[in-house]
Amino acid sequence: GNSVTQMEGPVTLSEEAFLTINCTYTATGYPSLFWYVQYPGEGLQLLLKATKADDKGSNKGFEATYRKETTSFHLEKGSVQVSDSAVYFCALGAGGTSYGKLTFGQGTILTVHP
Amino acid sequence: DVKVTQSSRYLVKRTGEKVFLECVQDMDHENMFWYRQDPGLGLRLIYFSYDVKMKEKGDIPEGYSVSREKKERFSLILESASTNQTSMYLCASSLTVSPDTQYFGPGTRLTVL
Numbered sequence: 001g002n003s004v005t006q007m008e009g010p011v012t013l014s015e016e017a018f019l020t021i022n023c024t025y026t027a028t029g030y031p032s033l034f035w036y037v038q039y040p041g042e043g044l045q046l047l048l049k050a051t052k053a054d055d056k057g058s059n060k061g062f063e064a065t066y067r068k069e070t071t072s073f074h075l076e077k078g079s080v081q082v083s084d085s086a087v088y089f090c091a092l093g094a095g096g097t098s099y100g101k102l103t104f105g106q107g108t109i110l111t112v113h114p
Numbered sequence: 115d116v117k118v119t120q121s122s123r124y125l126v127k128r129t130g131e132k133v134f135l136e137c138v139q140d141m142d143h144e145n146m147f148w149y150r151q152d153p154g155l156g157l158r159l160i161y162f163s164y165d166v167k168m169k170e171k172g173d174i175p176e177g178y179s180v181s182r183e184k185k186e187r188f189s190l191i192l193e194s195a196s197t198n199q200t201s202m203y204l205c206a207s208s209l210t211v212s213p214d215t216q217y218f219g220p221g222t223r224l225t226v227l
Contacts, residue, residue, distance in 0.1 A: 043218035100208040106156035
């Protein structure tokens with residue numbers, strides 16, 4: 001079946017540091033890949049997505065590239081801010097008759113200190 | 115602006131009670147989903163619905179049921195609440211059958227005593 005594995009957290013960084021959160025997946029066919037963010041006390045919201053190999057999703061300074069050869073979709077940001085403190089989820093959507101279902105990773109807690 | 119609302123942010127119930135969690139979306143989306151979120155386990159799909167009165171089991175349906183009588187409303191029912199159902203419950207909706215952005219509600223934190 002489909003699965004998503006994220007790097008173990010929590011991750012603690014100082015403001016303006018470089019961020020990488022690793023995400024690898026297992027899926028048949030050609031899934032779409034997503035990063036969601038959950039700020040404290042809120043539901044999840046889409047951060048970025050990519051629908052085919054070599055696509056780069058980007059939003060709010062975050063980027064991730066769909067790498068089919070390494071089955072990865074790592075999230076990066078060049079300079080994090082305190083306001084980026086949140087839980088980050090990698091997810092995949094397999095298409096076909098999945099009715100839009102997404103498979104989520106376990107989430108990575110990011111804390112950014114001033 | 116798209117919106118998914120859930121009936122309660124916090125809920126406390128007793129073991130054995132019947133619990134209803136309500137979710138409403140105003141985007142005319144076809145698909146609706148119920149997840150539970152637990153630390154270290156991410157989001158796990160309980161049930162989903164791709165049309166009115168249609169429902170499919172997700173990965174962890176045991177102890178839960180759902181109802182979708184109208185397109186905009188999707189209810190999660192705990193027939194007899196147990197302490198291991200203490201969790202954060204998240205509702206989401208999406209437009210198409212293709213892998214697509216899901217829009218989430220704010221969540222309901224349920225505590226079963």
